[in-house]
Each structure stands twice: as C-alpha cells, then as structure tokens.
Amino acid sequence: MEERRVLNTFRALETSDGAGVRLKRALGHNPSVRLDPFLMLDAFSSDNPDDYLAGFPAHPHRGFETVTYLIEGHMRHRDHLGNEGDLKQGGVQWMTAGRGIIHEEMPQQQDGLLRGFQLWINLPAAEKMKAAGYRDIADREIPRLDLGGGGQIKAIAGEVEIAGERLVAPVTGGSTEPLYLDVTLRPGESVAIPVTAGHNALLYVFEGDLSVAGEPVADQHTATLTDGERVTLLGGNGGARVLVLAGKPIKEPVAQYGPFVMNTQEQLDQALRDYRNGTLTDPS
Template structure:
C-alpha cells in the first residue's frame, strides 16, 4: 500500500460573494489553486452577531456542478427549471448545471447560526452541454457511521469501514466523486482507501489533522491539503480533534476555460455561454426566480 501525504497546502482566504455572504475560499482563488476536477471550495458562515447574512440571488452557471452542504442553518434553492428545495443541517443540494441553468441560493440562520460549504466540480466536455439536473438530499438520506474515535457522513461515493459498505445518496455524476464529512476525536487515527488514479484532498474546518508522515502536517482549520498519489490515506487528529471534508474524484484531464460562473474548454465556448445567457437561453419563460 502507498500512503498519500499532503504535498501542497492552500490557505483559505477571506472573501465575500453573492449578496455580501462572508466566506473563506481555498480552491478557486486563481487558475493554479485547483485540483482536477475540483474547481472551487468555499466555507461560509454567519451568526447573530454578524447582522445581515445576504445570500446568492439568481445567477447563471454552465459546464460544471455545484454542491452545497450545510453544517448549520438552512439553504433555499430555486432554479430556472422549476426546481426548489430547502435543506437544513446535514443536507445537500447537488446541482449539475451542464448546458445552462439560473439558480438562487438563500441561506437562513437556525438557532442563531449558519455554516456550510460550496464545492464546484468540473464536467468533461462530453457532459458540459447535457441537460441540467438538481438533486435535493435531506440529512436523513446521508449515511452516518460512528466508529471508535469519530464518525463519518458519506455524501457521495462508497467506502469500506470496519467491514461495512457505506454508499452516499448522490448518483450519476461523471467524475464519480467521493465526498466525506469526518469528525475525529483528539489524537484518533483513521485509515481509508482511495483508489489509485483519483485525485484527492482534504479541507479542515475545525481543529487540525495530519495525513501520514509529511512535512506539511498538521493541516489546521481553514486550509486545504492536496494529497499525493497513493491508494490510502492515514488521518490523525490533533489534540483538540478535527472536523474535515475528504474529497476524491476521477480527474477530467481537459483544458479549462473559466469566466466567472461559466467553465468550458475553450474561450469560444465561454463567449457562446455569455451570449446564450444574455439572450435568455438559460431560462424558461414560465419560471420566475424572484
């Protein structure tokens, strides 16, 4: 077995997006802060002391997938296909923008808090212009498994743990992603297989964690750690424990042309996406988002 280690750290940078949503952006700060097929990862949060939390009013996407996962608070989704959904803590909204969609995501505090993540996942060229799709996944559909030293929630993918096969509720995704939310008790360890040939990373949102024996560890909260090649990862929590996302997927291995919310393969395709949006081809006339 070849153990994966952290070979690159990306510090999450404070930013604001949408209608004034405060967030910390790790992947997606620029074209070199990516890990194929993962394009962007934001952590957003607010509480009663922060006043207005804003949201993400109607905006377009084409050529990739957006994944919103909540730890606290709620998120409302509406889109130009007529889909709508409301998720609370532990829920997931998985939107395959593909050929083009306009959507809005508006957060709400619950018990004075709101916290979650948005991940962008690229699509291969063969899937970029397919029909859009939306998956509304409530918390009770996400398998959660406690083990000695922590617990895991499986949002997407399949893992083997202590003789159990855990399968996430998300299906039909081109890059076959694995998306895990892990809580590790102080000093605990967990080893998980990650298939060779898949790119993998972790994002620590609470505490700190080490991945194998490498010079970058421990990875502290607010940092993404891009993992080396291998077929397993050994995680070890710091003295205060750790909360982290573990992500892995099949790389697309294609050129990336991005302009804001459009991710295609060429500049010409980006220009076409802009024209299509400006001429109203992303929206159905009978669906209003406001």
C-alpha cells in the first residue's frame, strides 16, 4: 500500500469567534488554507469560563455541514426548527445547514472545563439547498478500537479496518464520504490507518507530538498529507492525540461570506437577501 507523507504543516492560529469565544483555528485561516471538502477546523480548550461562556448566540448557516465534537464540558443548543439539546462530554452534533438554519450554541461549565472541536464540511452544489437537519450522537454510540500498545481510536465518521478490526462510525457515506478519527497513541506506539486513495487527508495534533513517515508533526499543528492508501502514525516521546480527517474532494468553486458557503457570488448575495428578508430557512 502506498504510504501518505506530510505535504505541509502549519501551526493553529489563535483567534476568537461567536461572542468572543477564544479558540485555535487549525484549518481555514483564509481561503488558501482549506482542504477540499474541509472548510474550517476550530479547536477550543479552556478552564477559564470567561474564554467561552458568551458562546455562539443565534446565527445563520447555509450550504455546508458543521460537526461539533466535545471532549470535555457540555454545550446547550437550539435552532429555528424548535430542536433543543445538550451536547454532552464525548458526544458529537452533526448538523447539515442545507438551505438554511439559524441556531445558537451556548457552552456550559463542567468543573470549569470546555474542550472540543468544530469542523466545517462543504456540500456539493446539488445539496446546498436541501432541507436542514441535525443529529446528536452520544459518546456511548461512538465505537472505539483499543490498540496493542495502549492507545485507542475513536471513530466519529466513516468506516475503517485496522489490524483486522473494522470500525463503523455512526456517520458514514454521504457525498464527501468523510473519515473522522480521534487517535490516542502511547510513546513510541504506531498505527497504520487506511485512507481511500484520491481523498484529501489531514491531521491535527492537539496533544503531544508524532511523526508521519519520519516527518515530525508538533503539538497544535496541522499536517496535510500526500495521496496514498494509508497513513502510518508514530507517537512521540510523550505520546500523542490527533484528529485524522479525510474526505472526497468536491472540486467545485467555493464562494464564502462568513456563515454562508456557496458556489458563486450571486448565490452569496441571494443568501444575504434571504437572511435579511427572513426567508433563509423557508422551504424551496
């Protein structure tokens, strides 16, 4: 099998979003720092409630999906459809904005800690105006694979076979066929992860450090990968925890204005008009 190697690495950029939530932007700092079909990856981690309690008040989306994964803490959310929930520690919210959704996400204190990620995945033109919807996935629904060296893989999206064991995540398929894994490695532990050839792939190391085909990737760094059929990760001296993401590229133009992601400027203009007119979420 052809091994994937590191193509580029870059450090996550400290920034803020929503009503002042402090976070690190691991992907999507600007249009040149994306990896089709992934638009953005934010990491948030703090034990200071002042960094996050203001949260993300009601705001719109159109044309893509958001995946919120909480490692620590919990987050209340609600949307214009009347859906309400409380995303608990270890859980995932998979939201398809489609034609339009207006929602809010308000972090809650749990021993002062909040830690997690939000990933934006683009939708192809044919799906950008479909009906909005979302799914809350509890931690207990997410399968895990214990590695021989003491590490673990948690499968949030996709299907993968590692060391003869098959992991099938709660979310599979779709136009972009996303793979989303949370991988923990002990010091010196390695694992080979199959990745569909032709799919774009990246890593985000959020604890420790590791290497890919001899190339080091440091803590708080994103690494994009070359094409190939698998990626082999080797934990550093202190071990590592890393998100592994891969997906089928859409290969369409991307026009973005804040929370709207379409294919043309004209479509963006229409999204803004719809939002201002109160028709963003109306059925087509």
